[in-house]
Amino acid sequence: MSLKEKLRHCELTIGSWLMLGDISAVEILKHAGFEWLVIDLEHTDIDFTRAKHLISAIQANGMQALVRVSKNEEVVIKRILDFGADGIIVPMVCSKADAEQAVSLATYPPKGTRGVGLFRAQQYGLNFKEYQKWVDEELVIIAQIEHINAANNIKDIISVEGIDGAIIGPYDMSASMGVPGEYDREDVQSAITSVFDACKTMNKSVGFHVVETDPSVLLKRISQGCNLLAYSIDYFFMRDKAMECMQQVKAGIK
Structure with a gap:
């Protein structure tokens, strides 16, 4: 079952x-059992060339490749999709207009306004018609909900045709409320819960980027009804295990 169908x-x-942008991380995470990986263009030094290589590597390893684009903007979305990404996560979608813009930039006329280019996604010009059909049927577009305005407008955002679901960015959500990183506060959690409730009511997929590597945190989000889960970050897995092992080593030396 494709990611689109699951959503x-x-x-x-x-x-x-x-x-980190390393293909070795792709292979390691594939063996861990993940279904898809997100390439982050917003907060990393991953450039377009590296993104194209990572998309190829992810798909070659039997996973689907999503890209969190740097902004809701024509050129970055067009180029990433022409590279052959299976979908995009669009940051800072705060209104219905933002969601409509994301869908329009990702889809071809008459549905959208995406310019036509012939690159990897279209098999370098060999299968443009087939790719058009694929875009209509399988392209994944996720709205990242990471601002209090987005939480307040969530029903309008997820009602937009072409938006496959919403994923919450907890850090920016808390920052938009004046308390960066304090996403366990009651008021921030209330905003997050309002997104969960709206998605459930409207039968839309709802997700969360669980940055912690602790499995219990992920399981808690699943129990809350999240079905689209981004579990931690490549270097968090490495960092946390390295720190855990070294702490044990230092304790043993003492």
């Missing part, structure tokens, strides 16, 4: 997040 039926799907 359509609100079925559980778990992926992870690439920030």
